[in-house]
Amino acid sequence: MVKRNGTPRLFDIKTNILLAQTDTTVGFLSQDATKLSAIKARPNTKPFIVVYKNFQILKNNQKRVPNRQKNRIRRAKKTTFIVKNFAFRVADDVVNSSYLRKNSWTYSTSANESGKKFSRAFCEQKADIIIEDNKALFEGKASKLYKLNNKKIKRLR
Secondary structure, eight states, rough: OEEEEESSSSTTTTTOOOOEEEESSSSEEESOOOHHHHHHHTTTSOOOOOESSSHHHHHHHHOOOOOOOOOOOOOOOOOOEETTTEEEEOOOOSSSHHHHHHHHHEEESSSSSSSOOOHHHHHHHOOOOEETTOOOOOOOOEHHHHHHHHEEEOOOO
């Protein structure tokens, strides 16, 4: 089920904020980092996780990944990696929605106020478009978080 706040005739992820169930938890998705920062009330300098559709798109965007870690990243499920202060995740189907299938990447953040738990009322008020399936929206466990370089791997979460 897709709900829209307002009356936009055409959908554009570059400017709209989506509320959707991701592979780990419910989150806000967009290609506009400044809007996401405003919703979360956090500094614009703090980066968001970039979720790629597949590993090939990550490589095509000229993001360097250590050769020793490529296989780990390719096979990882529900895992976020940080390489040289760039946080990313590869998720085959970020959301089972035709709206997002055509986009190769999105910024992603948890759907809550900074430091607080998931509140459906807050999320519905802030999102432009709500994508929900029969499982509904739920706050799941956050993704694992690893910091990588060519020699070491360090688990942060």
